[in-house]
Amino acid sequence: MSNKPMPLATAISAPFWDGLKHGRILLQQCNACQHWIFYPRRHCSSCLSHDLSWKQVSGAGTLYTYTVARVPTLPEFASAEPQILAVVELDEGVRMNTTLVGLDPEQIEVGMRLKPVRATVNADGAVLLRYTGVDVPLEERDEVVRAPEAPAAESGPPKRKIDVKDIDALKALVTGEFSDWSNQVLVDQELINQFAELSGDSYWIHTDPERARKESPFGGTIAHGALVQVLMSRMQVPLSFEVTGFTNMVNYGSERLRFPSPVPAGSLVHSRTRVKSVEVLPRGTQMVLECNIHVVGQERPAVINDLVILYM
Numbered sequence: 001m002s003n004k005p006m007p008l009a010t011a012i013s014a015p016f017w018d019g020l021k022h023g024r025i026l027l028q029q030c031n032a033c034q035h036w037i038f039y040p041r042r043h044c045s046s047c048l049s050h051d052l053s054w055k056q057v058s059g060a061g062t063l064y065t066y067t068v069a070r071v072p073t074l075p076e077f078a079s080a081e082p083q084i085l086a087v088v089e090l091d092e093g094v095r096m097n098t099t100l101v102g103l104d105p106e107q108i109e110v111g112m113r114l115k116p117v118r119a120t121v122n123a124d125g126a127v128l129l130r131y132t133g134v135d136v137p138l139e140e141r142d143e144v145v146r147a148p149e150a151p152a153a154e155s156g157p158p159k160r161k162i163d164v165k166d167i168d169a170l171k172a173l174v175t176g177e178f179s180d181w182s183n184q185v186l187v188d189q190e191l192i193n194q195f196a197e198l199s200g201d202s203y204w205i206h207t208d209p210e211r212a213r214k215e216s217p218f219g220g221t222i223a224h225g226a227l228v229q230v231l232m233s234r235m236q237v238p239l240s241f242e243v244t245g246f247t248n249m250v251n252y253g254s255e256r257l258r259f260p261s262p263v264p265a266g267s268l269v270h271s272r273t274r275v276k277s278v279e280v281l282p283r284g285t286q287m288v289l290e291c292n293i294h295v296v297g298q299e300r301p302a303v304i305n306d307l308v309i310l311y312m
């Protein structure tokens with residue numbers, strides 16, 4: 001389940017949304033003066049007549065104006081793909097706010113011909129109208145956020161084995177560079193609710209989407225920091241090495257744990273890691289791994305965890 005705002009059909013606009021669900025684009029037309037009307041209204045915006053009918057149109061139109069939102073307009077819209085907000089002028093003359101899909105920003109020009117794309121945005125089958133270039137082979141798209149498959153336990157490139165007694169080799173792993181990204185994990189409302197029940201932390205900012213939409217500074221519910229932190233276990237970070245030759249390996253805790261940015265419900269997260277330090281201590285050989293979890297597409301981490309691993 002995604003936490004993105006969904007269209008709320010009113011008595012007046014319901015035919016438009018129902019039409020989209022069934023593959024048809026419907027606009028109101030005034031029976032008195034033939035003027036086309038959008039957004040849906042009770043009366044004609046030209047002659048004020050109340051005698052309006054819903055009519056099916058092709059949806060074809062021309063790009064009136066657009067902007068590329070490189071910073072997400074809401075945290076829910078953070079993803080690898082920038083949002084391209086546009087106003088399309090349909091051939092009937094009405095203008096519609098929409099987003100452009102399947103086009104790179106440099107392919108876009110004001111005045112270009114566009115065609116509609118039906119985008120299914122949630123599991124209930126809600127459809128939004130997006131637009132793309134007439135030459136782009138795209139009529140429909142599925143934008144329902146689903147949990148990606150977890151990778152097989154032993155996937156990825158073969159790892160270099162390093163004996164725990166080879167301190168020089170271990171110290172050579174220390175780097176300022178992060179690994180590649182792990183697999184992605186979906187943090188949806190259902191998972192947040194399960195964690196609320198398990199931990200006893202059912203504060204509304206995590207569990208009440210309706211209240212959070214109105215009152216939360218994040219515009220919706222967010223995951224518990226501790227939940228996102230433990231999801232690290234579901235993420236396989238492609239490390240290039242494997243430490244061998246120890247009798248016992250202990251998770252000794254954390255040297256630093258921070259939650260610098262929120263994870264809105266419905267986000268995909270992934271993580272990356274670097275070896276921050278290696279030290280030989282009386283209690284064993286200690287490796288600190290900086291494990292950072294990010295919402296996919298976000299520069300700023302959601303979790304920074306300097307994890308301490310002790311090899312004995």
Ligand SMILES: [Zn+2]
Pocket residue numbers: 030031032033034035044045046047048049
């Ligand atoms: Zn009219």
